[in-house]
Amino acid sequence: MSSVAASPPVGVSRSKRSRRPSTATVYRWELRKLVSQKRTYLGLALVIILPIFFVVFQNVHQRHDRGADNIFAAQITQSGLATPVLMLLFLSVFMLPLAAVLVAGDIVAAEDGNGTLKTILTRSVDRGRVFAAKALAAVTYAAIAVFLSAAVATVAGVASWGFQSVRTFSGTVVSAPEALLLVFASNAIYLIPLLTVAAIGLLLSTATRNSAAAVVGTIGLVILLFIIAQIPGLEGIKPYLLTEQFENWHGLLRTPTDWAPIAHSAWVCALYGVPALFAAYLIFLRRDVAGG
């Protein structure tokens, strides 16, 4: 800085009306931050490696699970399209929620921890927009994790066992293109409970200001709900547990399509997710940024 006098002058701002940045601009930068961080790839790696590992394992062992209790497990080597369904069945319980929470639980708390929250909150965007951008980025990440995992499972399955028709839960045979569409739709429907988990992660991220606490807290809640579901005598509340909604997409894989569990999960998830998101928003708007 010793030759400061030689540098061009920094003028005083004119009093012209300035345009303030949109939520979309903030959102794009939230995505860029995610792309630049190693931890982003941890969750994605998890949900990509597992389907690949599964397909390789099946190929090596050449198992023909005709006696399997699950209809898709039973036809695993008959159609590559059984693989993504089986993987969603497996990953939807824990791995995908974990991947979603790794980012949702971190996205506010990490900036608290390294003090950058004060940096971005003293620019020209209101807190509400920063929050919206962060929520959208967390949602985007969860959706990418789900569809990337499904795409990898589909490609690996089809490469190993071909693009064949499959039998669904109702025993109906659906053509390969239709099955592919159902795989896509199932993953989309699964996003309803998954994004609800992300909203809870975001709430804990905002409230606890600690990434680890937010991730562990959200995953702990998921595990707790699974345990509650196992307690005898509590069958009555089971349909209202968030974790039960992880199976909401099963209705798609029946003929005729069973829309009831999907509709049910939509409002049950809204009951969890909307208050969580709203609470997170209010906390973010009002909180003191006293660290960093």
Added chain:
Amino acid sequence: MSDGGSPPPVKARGLVKRYKEVLAVDHIDLNVRTGDVYGFLGPNGAGKTTTLRMALGLITPTEGTVELFGRNPMRQGARALEGVAGFVEAPRFYPYLTGRKNLELLAALDGDGASERIDEVLGVVELAPRAGHRVAGYSHGMRQRLGLASALLRRPRLLILDEPATGLDPAGMRDMRRLIRRLADDGITVLLSSHQLPEVQELCDRVAIVDSGRVVYEGALSDLRRQGGAGYRLRSTDDVRALELARLQTGIEHPLADGTGLGFQADEDAVAAFSLALGRAGIGILALTPELATLEDLFFRLTENGAGGSQPNGADAAQGVSDSDRLVATQ
């Protein structure tokens, strides 16, 4: 400088911030006028950072209000920060992004063509050669400069800086002060917190001195000097009797004997009267010299007594100077 009727850059009224038992800020009023280089001076823990956080809308005041150019950051959010830039405590950046990417991000959040100024501000703080490196590898001084660069992206009319030179090496400190001086000369109003008296003396024309969350003085530095009165040292043939006489003499304030002579404060008329009184009492004057740099004494008198008890000042001042952890009065 005249305000021309427009709202002042910073106007705080009765600001209070309480953290459970800690009263971090206790009814602070501030008046930063257009064109000021305003020093917000006080020892560590005085409440400077907390006050600046409230000014920037980062934390909610427990009581009171602060307005920037007449806008309230609590009610108007980012709109209140138009024309305002700065940082509290050490500026923080995304360590996994380069210096330039950090500025690109912040410029995007500023809008208003800020991204076109990135090269310019990197040049101003002389960080251009390292702009392509990740902030994770930056030294404290480089981060401090990047903080200033990020503030300048906003073309501020008011720059809020929280101890910007703290933690820098002497050359870095000098450069930082020179840069602040230059920005002030360009017409930017500066609100600068510091626990270093020389820094404030060098840069600022008006000050607020805070201690334990309260403003103990606000006004021009020159008035503060005048208000304290000039200090004098006397060596005489009989210091013990000279002290007794000084205590009885009107206009002689804070007389204090310290083995090598007598120190006191007085205006010139009182000094003249005192010298005559000494002569009448048969005490010979060996030396009677005015003492400059009484600002430090004043400062310590204000911060030691203003908020707390009311002990004699001389002893406090001596104690204060040695207590470098609380406040740096010398370099």
